[in-house]
Amino acid sequence: MKSRNAEFTRLRGLDLRIVRLGLRMPMQLLWRVTGPVSHDLLAVMHRNLLAGPLNRQVRFARVPLARPVWSPSTQAKPVRVSPVALRATEILNWADDVAAVDLDVVGGRGWELAAAAVDDGTSIVSLVCSHALTDGQGLLAALLLAARNEYPVALGAVGQPTITADVMDAVHGGIRDHGRLIILWAKAFRAAHRKRGNALASMGTDDRSESGPVRSTVAVQVDTNAIDRIAAMHGGTATSLMLAITANVARCVRGEVGAGDALSVAVPVSLRTPDDQALSNVMAIATVVFEVQDARYTDLVEVRQRSKLAYARVSARDTGLAHSDAGYSTVGVLPAEVREVFGPALGVIGRATSDSGLRPGHVFAFTGWGDGTTSLWFQATGIHLDRSIITDEFDAWGLAVIRWW
Structure with missing residues (x-):
């Protein structure tokens, strides 16, 4: 018979880092729906998410250095519906606005559903979820359960572990994990001071006040068969083509890579087994390194080789993005x-955002497949990114845009 404490799930890895360091790392899914969105469907989905495994909160341990646990939450943010219709050109700005919601996983409000009508007769729906709750695959699993009104995943225990269980956790994992957090915090603190010093030096006598991080986004839909065909023509796969496109866009927005500097692309890699529906962050980060060259990256055979090498070296401890120049992530095929x-x-398109330690000029590309099309969402931190850059890169591959978001 299982003890009561066996029902608790401890925070570890990325979960623990986000909560303990106070990081803001939301994930977001957008649906572009034909016609007006049904308020009844919004209400049903909100109710099912509220009753499902995604709706949980953090309970801190009573013993120092013991890791917090997840516990079910009985509350959530209400559905936010825009009172006015958006212009089609405002969709990504609206997405940025709703993604800026203040999520509170400690208080049990770690996700929010929002919707708006669009002036072209369509609608847009957004789900924003804290990365502390789960990763992209876990989010899709929770959404699938909610869509089916099924909840086979246990929600966990209510209350707190015993003092004895907390002591055991502190000794057998908590001290180690919190020690790593102290090292990460120290590195981030030093990096922030260097960045601030460099910024002040570059400003000289300019007395402009500091502003928040600059992020620009571009999102498109393309034909999946076209991606597969073009990738095969260059000896690659859809993933290697997307990696090359991401690297080329990063080079373009940042200008020429410095002499002798390689360009690195971080790729989240799922560590889940096929039947694993747990909501924790079960992933690591592989880093694909592109050698310096004057021209665009077009040799997909080499990209595949470098990707395989990066995947083979990945470790469960590799969870950082800050060291990379760019990132590429995919949620795969959307059910x-x-x-x-x-x-x-x-x-349907998705992304994750984070301003924690990313270099100015960092470009992240996100993809998702479904219904014969592939959606790509590009975002750049601290640097300009517009449609012309994406258009030029796609034209170079012979890849046509079906729809701009």
């Missing part, structure tokens, strides 16, 4: 039940 949960969808 039809998730795509159509708010009605017939023109497209």
Whole structure:
């Protein structure tokens, strides 16, 4: 018979880092729906998410250095519906605005559902979720359960572990994990001071006040068959093509890479087994290194080789993005039940955002497949990124844009 404490899930890895260091790392899914979105469907999905495994909160341990535990939450942020219709050109700005919501995983409000009508007769729906709760695969699993009104994953225990259990956790993992956090915090603190010093030096006598991080986003839909065909023509796969595109966009927005400097692309790698539906962050970061060259990266055979080498070296301890120049992530194929949960969808697209330690000029690309199309969401931190850059890169591959978000 299992003890009561066996029901608790401890925070570890990225979960623990986000909560203990106070990081802001939301994930976001956008649905572009044909016609007006049904308020009834929004209410049903909100109710199912509220009752499902995604709706949980942090309970801190009573013993120093013991790791916190997850516990079910009975509350959530209400659905936020825009009172006015958006212009189609404002969708990504609206997405940025709703992604800036103050999520509180400690208080049990770690996600939010929002929707707005668009002036072209379509609608847009957003789900924002703290990365502390889960990773992209876990989020999709939770959404699929909610869409099916099924909850086979246990929500965990209510209350707190015993003092004895907390002491045991502190000794057998908590001290180690919190020690790593102290090292990470110290590195981030030193990096922030260097960045601030460099910024002040570059400002000279300019007395402009500091502003928040600059992020620009571009999102598109393309034909999946076209991606596969073009990738095969260059000896690669859809993933290697997306990696090359990400690296090329990063080079373009940042200008020429310095002499002797390689360009690194961070790629989240799922460590889940096929039947693993746990909501924790079960992933690591592989780093694909592109050698310096004057021209664009087009040799997908080499990209595949470098990717395989990076995947083979990945460790469960590799969870940082700050060292990379760019990032590429995919949630894979979106199940039809998730795509159509708010009605017939023109497209579904997702991303994660973080301002924690990313270099100015960092470019992240996110992809998702479904219904014959691939959605790509590019975002750049601290530097300009616009449609012309994406258009030029796609044109160079012979890849046509079906729809701009």
